[in-house]
Amino acid sequence: MSQTLDNEDAERKLRQWLETELDAQVVSLVRQDRWRPSWDAKVVRGQEELSLYLRGDRGQGYSFPLSYEADVMRLLEKNGIPVPHVFGMSDDPEAIIMTNVPGERQLSGITDPIERRRVIDEYIGIMASMHAIDISQFEEAGFANPADAGESQQNFHRISVNFYRNLKARPEPFIEWVLAWMDRNVPRHRTERSFVTYDAGQFLVDKGRVSAVYDFEIAHINDPMVDLAGWRVRNAFEPLEDIGYMYRKYERLTGRTIDCDVINYHVMALSLAANLAIAGQLATPSAESGIWRVWEVAGARYTLSAMADILGVALEAVPAPAPLRSSNSVAAEAMKTAIEALPLADGSSYQRKMALLLAEHLRLVDLYGAAIDRQNIDDVENVIGWRPSTSLEGDQALEDYVKTAGREDDERLIGLFHRRIERRRMLLPSFEGEQPLAPGDVSPFIDQCHVPPLRSVLERFDASADALEV
DSSP, X not given: OOHHHHHHHHHHHHHHHHHHHSOOEXXXXXXXXXXXXXEEEEEEETTEEEEEEEEEOOSXXXXXXXXXXXXXXXXHHHTTOOOOOEEEXXXXXXEEEEEOOOOXXXXXXXOOHHHHHXXXXXXXXXXXXXXXXXXXXXXXXXXXXXXXXXXHHTHHHHXXXXXXXXXXXXXXXXXHHHHHHHHHTOOTTOOOOEEEXXXXXXXXXXXXXXXXXXXXXXXXXXXXHHHHHHHHHHHHHSOOSOHHHHHHHHHXXXXXXXXXXXXXXXXXXXXXXXXXXXXXXXXXXXXXXXXXXXXXXHHHHHHHHHHHHHHTOOOOOOOOOOOOOOTTXXXXXXXXXXXXXXXXXXXXXXXXXHHHHHHHHHXXXXXXXXXXXXXXXXXXXXXXXXXXXXXHHHHHHHHHHHTTOOGGGHHHXXXXXXXXXXXXXXXXXXXXXXXXXXXXXXXXXGGGOSOOOHHHHHHHHHHSGGGGGO
């Protein structure tokens, strides 16, 4: 069945659900132009007009079921947290039917610094309230709460790892090394537990107030520092506020002390989760192969910068090799022109962007790919003591090596993987001046996907005049 017919069938079933379950008349139902199936709907029920958002299943099996996320929102609403009201669940197609809460994402569009600070204060207060909810409510709803401190710290991380293990299709030396490192360095000294959103820092603002917090598909029970790690990650591509201010404000509201290394550990867990989730896509040809490579580099950059902060290691700039045109360069360069010549149908802007991204990636592979492969093999040879004949052989040999590497290898290996990831960045477009196509698009912000040393961030804030106002 074609994608168009699939969409038409889904829309028909969703209209039927709204009419039957809500006893409503559907005025409009429009699918959003993005990778995740989701719809905006207007319905009339009696004398009331409702604006609804229908959140579909992402279809990868990585996050918890949609019904789990619906249960989270119901519990949060019960505890006074501003979240979209859930009207119910459609089973076919699977979707949460919820209020389409008015508002702009995060602080976008707010230029007045006083208003920005007031909104972020309100959001931090909401987060503190969420962390104060008795976790027994979530346990009774079936949320896992491991007794062991280490297992608790890796609560959702273990789910991500198991998902990755089931779809891994090629050697993944970077992922295997980071997983081994995280197992060796799990922060077992932390015992406090709370409800956490995990992918934190997402909220809507309407008329100067936080109208809702949202996106709970990977929420669970964990250390409250987890959500502070989420702020650091989110801040790179959807700016929030001075992180030093946010952390000190949170400390004052909750009485908790910031643990820099634990926050960095969870920056690693959250960031690596992206790489774990897309390991299968990266090894499978698809129309979105280019964007998965963007996410791979973004997740790895966050992960390595957080690890470097824990280890106290500086990550140096990596020079690009000289470009080398091949006999196929003209064809690689012509792909962009060929794609742009195709007519743009309604709702196809996302697909066109994916195709153009992939075309530019392949042009850069033509120019730099062979040189980068040689440099990567050079690095592997320096570590394992012999020279692989191909990149694939080198990746497998490096993966075998890192699985038994110890602390004494940390500095050498973080440098090696930093160079490898930066070389992968060289094979992606610049994205300069581009705007995100859809919520969550990190493409234009890929070069900001790293975290600065956290203690330095806090020290700078504490030394500023602004610190007196907290």
